[in-house]
Amino acid sequence: MSDKLFNTPQKDVSIVLCGEAGQGIQTLEFFLTRIFKISGYHVYATKEYMSRIRGGSNSTQIRVSSDYVRAPVRRIDIFIPLNTEALKHLERNITPNTVIIGDKEIIKSEYKIYNLPLTRIAAAIGGRIYENMIAVGVLSKLFKVNLQNVEDYLKNYFAVKGSDVVEKNIRAVEEGYNEADRLFKGAEINIMKNPEVRNHILLNGAEAVALGAIAGGCNFISAYPMSPSTGVLVFLSQHSKTFNIIAEQAEDEISAINMALGAWYAGGRALVSTSGGGFSLMTEGLSLAGMTETPLVIHLAQRPGPATGLPTRTEQADLNLALHAGHGEFPRVILTPSTIEDAFYLTQKAFNLADKFQIPVFVLTDQYLIDSYYNIPELKLNQLDIEKYVVKTGRDYKRYLITESGVSPRGIPGYGEGLVVVDSDEHDENGHITENLELRVKMVEKRLRKMELIEKEALPPEIHGEEDYKHLLVGWGSTYHCIIEALKHLNRRDVALLFFKQVYPIHKSASSYLEKAEKIIFIENNATCQFGMLIQQFTGFKPENQILSYNGLPFTVEDLVEKIERIIGGVNES
Amino acid sequence: MKANPFDIENIDIAWCPGCGNYSILKILKDALLELEIKPEKLVIVSGIGQAAKTPHYLKANVFNGLHGRALPAATAIKAVNPSLTVIAESGDGDMYGEGGNHFIHAIRRNPGITNIVHNNMVYGLTKGQASPTSLINFKTPVQVEGVFNEPFNPLSVAIALDASFVARAFAGDYKETKEIIKKALKHKGYALVDIFQPCVTYNKVNTYQWFKENTYYLDETHNVYDRLEAFKKSIETGKYPLGIFYINPNKKTFEENLPPYKNNSIPIIEQEFDKTKLIELVNSKKNS
Ligand SMILES: Cc1ncc(C[n+]2csc(CCOP(=O)(O)OP(=O)(O)O)c2C)c(N)n1
Ligand code: SF4
Numbered sequence: 001m002s003d004k005l006f007n008t009p010q011k012d013v014s015i016v017l018c019g020e021a022g023q024g025i026q027t028l029e030f031f032l033t034r035i036f037k038i039s040g041y042h043v044y045a046t047k048e049y050m051s052r053i054r055g056g057s058n059s060t061q062i063r064v065s066s067d068y069v070r071a072p073v074r075r076i077d078i079f080i081p082l083n084t085e086a087l088k089h090l091e092r093n094i095t096p097n098t099v100i101i102g103d104k105e106i107i108k109s110e111y112k113i114y115n116l117p118l119t120r121i122a123a124a125i126g127g128r129i130y131e132n133m134i135a136v137g138v139l140s141k142l143f144k145v146n147l148q149n150v151e152d153y154l155k156n157y158f159a160v161k162g163s164d165v166v167e168k169n170i171r172a173v174e175e176g177y178n179e180a181d182r183l184f185k186g187a188e189i190n191i192m193k194n195p196e197v198r199n200h201i202l203l204n205g206a207e208a209v210a211l212g213a214i215a216g217g218c219n220f221i222s223a224y225p226m227s228p229s230t231g232v233l234v235f236l237s238q239h240s241k242t243f244n245i246i247a248e249q250a251e252d253e254i255s256a257i258n259m260a261l262g263a264w265y266a267g268g269r270a271l272v273s274t275s276g277g278g279f280s281l282m283t284e285g286l287s288l289a290g291m292t293e294t295p296l297v298i299h300l301a302q303r304p305g306p307a308t309g310l311p312t313r314t315e316q317a318d319l320n321l322a323l324h325a326g327h328g329e330f331p332r333v334i335l336t337p338s339t340i341e342d343a344f345y346l347t348q349k350a351f352n353l354a355d356k357f358q359i360p361v362f363v364l365t366d367q368y369l370i371d372s373y374y375n376i377p378e379l380k381l382n383q384l385d386i387e388k389y390v391v392k393t394g395r396d397y398k399r400y401l402i403t404e405s406g407v408s409p410r411g412i413p414g415y416g417e418g419l420v421v422v423d424s425d426e427h428d429e430n431g432h433i434t435e436n437l438e439l440r441v442k443m444v445e446k447r448l449r450k451m452e453l454i455e456k457e458a459l460p461p462e463i464h465g466e467e468d469y470k471h472l473l474v475g476w477g478s479t480y481h482c483i484i485e486a487l488k489h490l491n492r493r494d495v496a497l498l499f500f501k502q503v504y505p506i507h508k509s510a511s512s513y514l515e516k517a518e519k520i521i522f523i524e525n526n527a528t529c530q531f532g533m534l535i536q537q538f539t540g541f542k543p544e545n546q547i548l549s550y551n552g553l554p555f556t557v558e559d560l561v562e563k564i565e566r567i568i569g570g571v572n573e574s
Numbered sequence: 575m576k577a578n579p580f581d582i583e584n585i586d587i588a589w590c591p592g593c594g595n596y597s598i599l600k601i602l603k604d605a606l607l608e609l610e611i612k613p614e615k616l617v618i619v620s621g622i623g624q625a626a627k628t629p630h631y632l633k634a635n636v637f638n639g640l641h642g643r644a645l646p647a648a649t650a651i652k653a654v655n656p657s658l659t660v661i662a663e664s665g666d667g668d669m670y671g672e673g674g675n676h677f678i679h680a681i682r683r684n685p686g687i688t689n690i691v692h693n694n695m696v697y698g699l700t701k702g703q704a705s706p707t708s709l710i711n712f713k714t715p716v717q718v719e720g721v722f723n724e725p726f727n728p729l730s731v732a733i734a735l736d737a738s739f740v741a742r743a744f745a746g747d748y749k750e751t752k753e754i755i756k757k758a759l760k761h762k763g764y765a766l767v768d769i770f771q772p773c774v775t776y777n778k779v780n781t782y783q784w785f786k787e788n789t790y791y792l793d794e795t796h797n798v799y800d801r802l803e804a805f806k807k808s809i810e811t812g813k814y815p816l817g818i819f820y821i822n823p824n825k826k827t828f829e830e831n832l833p834p835y836k837n838n839s840i841p842i843i844e845q846e847f848d849k850t851k852l853i854e855l856v857n858s859k860k861n862s
């Protein structure tokens with residue numbers, strides 16, 4: 001074997017699978033990530049796909065590693081194209097070191113291809129649907145996965161479909177195993193396994209948001225399907241019976257948000273999950289949340305706009321939308337999960353914050369985070385509490401009692417002797433419509449006064465790196481792991497990262513980190529450096545250096561390393 | 575006059591003297607009293623408009639939300655706490671115009687709420703433009719040559735969607751309208767009560783007199799369980815029928831169909847969260 005991938009110790013290997021929509025790339029991703037994990041490998045998967053059900057080119061990158069891996073790389077170590085177009089689709093990322101495995105009867109190309117006769121073998125087993133399992137077999141062999149483990153997993157997984165299906169899938173895997181032996185002459189990839197990983201949880205961002213919602217006491221979700229936010233609605237719908245969740249597919253996003261507000265008003269804990277276009281329709285409802293001081297949690301999964309944009313791609317361009325949506329002035333919080341763990345914890349927290357301050361709280365994610373998978377050691381559920389702030393009302397209850405903090409005790413209808421009156425018109429302390437302009441001023445001030453407390457509870461930004469940095473990278477949301485891995489590659493003690501998991505309100509410590517830097521470099525998946533502009537507004541620091549990307553794809557580690565070096569110079573002077 | 579527990583003292587009502595809304599308010603309060611509904615267990619959800627101010631003028635829990643959006647909020651309120659009596663009340667513009675899509679889908683869901691629509695065939699609060707139910711040739715400062723769009727027929731639409739209770743009433747008839755509202759409130763499932771309501775300021779065509787002359791009551795020969803017959807009645811226009819057009823007593827409500835209420839009827843807000851189930855679900859992600 002000449003390929004240096006084999007037989008020498010590896011730290012991490014990037015596998016890319018690519019084919020048409022409908023060819024089962026997602027199925028492959030599903031089985032491979034699980035099989036690698038139960039074998040003790042750290043695993044990460046991210047997909048890029050087209051907004052179509054058939055045809056085109058969709059790909060998944062799976063990284064298999066001896067340590068945590070959580071970011072996309074440009075590098076392809078093993079490439080499995082399922083057709084010729086797939087090869088062309090990712091041609092720019094193929095290097096002389098890329099091992100390409102494919103069915104030469106189908107793929108016509110100049111590249112050196114290890115011929116895996118998928119079509120022929122699958123036909124002998126029972127049809128094209130077994131092609132995926134043959135590929136699983138090949139990779140299992142290459143990665144020294146115990147065949148018995150795979151077979152046990154498949155037996156369990158396909159049990160409901162009957163023994164014939166189980167047997168054929170196992171046969172496909174075995175055939176793949178043998179093919180790998182034939183093709184690579186027994187050569188294998190050596191990555192250290194860690195038995196602890198077997199007990200890790202494998203989640204994607206959508207599942208993490210949904211689980212976080214459940215942990216936050218969510219018992220109502222109303223949503224209208226829209227990529228990439230739909231996974232959250234699906235997950236909560238599937239577990240609605242177990243957790244007593246009302247999951248309703250609304251007729252439109254306007255209905256969804258008004259339902260959610262009705263649910264909170266009556267004592268529920270509701271979530272809406274949407275993407276830019278759908279959220280645009282919700283903005284009047286957001287303003288209603290502000291005026292009626294009804295709590296609300298909004299999961300806003302970003303995709304590239306304007307309008308329909310690129311429905312299945314990623315971007316961080318709706319920060320300004322979340323920040324400015326809704327007419328009038330009212331407090332809000334915007335949380336921006338940086339990891340799958342964060343997606344869980346921050347969604348959980350969003351419910352408590354919303355209830356505590358009676359405000360809308362955003363969980364701002366994006367397609368990249370929502371669709372990516374990796375293994376997580378655990379979710380610390382014991383420390384999480386569902387904080388409820390509903391009070392029992394007395395006969396003279398006033399929903400909008402003017403208080404020092406601005407927060408009025410929140411009652412719900414039917415709990416106590418009082419009446420709970422909320423109004424989208426300006427209102428008096430009882431909640432009844434008023435045009436008394438002195439009262440109007442008091443109510444505006446009461447609503448905005450809550451911001452003081454909210455700011456006190458803001459999440460501080462995280463700093464990564466040495467204290468005496470010269471260059472400070474600034475990021476927010478899903479770019480986290482990619483920047484962290486780029487930092488490792490840079491291996492320079494003069495570069496640090498300041499990372500925000502809450503972008504609004506900004507924690508007041510931000511300035512102290514920015515002051516110390518010679519160069520501040522904003523890294524954002526958008527074209528106008530929206531967070532940089534927000535930082536400038538709050539701290540006065542101008543976002544002079546910007547690394548921006550808006551091609552619908554997440555950054556890759558190599559991308560960032562190159563772009564950061566271009567700004568700070570290639571040599572470590574310190 | 576006897577005091578009604580739904581009365582609120584010292585309120586500044588924003589309606590014109592003589593407006594049909596006063597009668598509807600009184601009828602509603604009396605119907606609620608007669609049904610022994612407690613203000614604390616009642617939620618009135620409204621949108622924006624003159625009609626939508628109604629809940630401010632009686633004792634109730636109130637969710638006065640956005641123009642056109644009362645039905646989604648009302649549906650959710652009833653769903654999270656089915657023990658409440660929930661009314662969604664607004665004007666014709668609000669319910670059938672801005673909220674038209676929700677009207678259709680609320681009927682499809684069949685939540686256990688009463689939908690009262692003050693149908694004055696005009697936009698009152700915004701000073702006299704045409705509403706979806708304005709009749710042909712109705713002139714306004716905007717529809718300067720008169721309305722030429724086909725008037726929206728809420729009853730036909732509701733019956734076409736197999737709404738579980740469909741009625742039309744007239745604000746000028748205290749006795750009959752109160753009976754209809756009481757039946758609607760007692761009905762299990764979605765109940766539409768479209769009420770002809772004279773707007774004395776902006777609708778000089780469809781006056782008290784006009785409504786009296788151009789309506790008649792469905793009599794006992796009308797079979798409320800016959801959907802086709804009901805539909806036929808609903809498209810009559812020369813003289814508009816009043817009364818209960820249609821009832822489908824066999825429909826499950828939205829709430830009853832929801833998974834959390836499949837096995838019990840405890841409001842979800844009273845159900846305790848079971849963390850062990852969440853731990854189980856998270857653990858299932860180790861091996862699924
Ligand atoms: C989104 C939105 N658009 C427009 C308005 C302005 N608006 C308030 S009430 C109304 C129409 C009122 O007509 P109707 O619902 O029939 O109630 P009425 O006043 O006749 O009782 C309009 C257009 C609004 N409040 N919100
Ligand atoms: S404008 Fe018409 S509907 Fe509004 S209060 Fe006056 S009379 Fe009644």
Ligand SMILES: [Mg+2]
Binds near residue numbers: 623666695696705
């Ligand atoms: Mg009207």
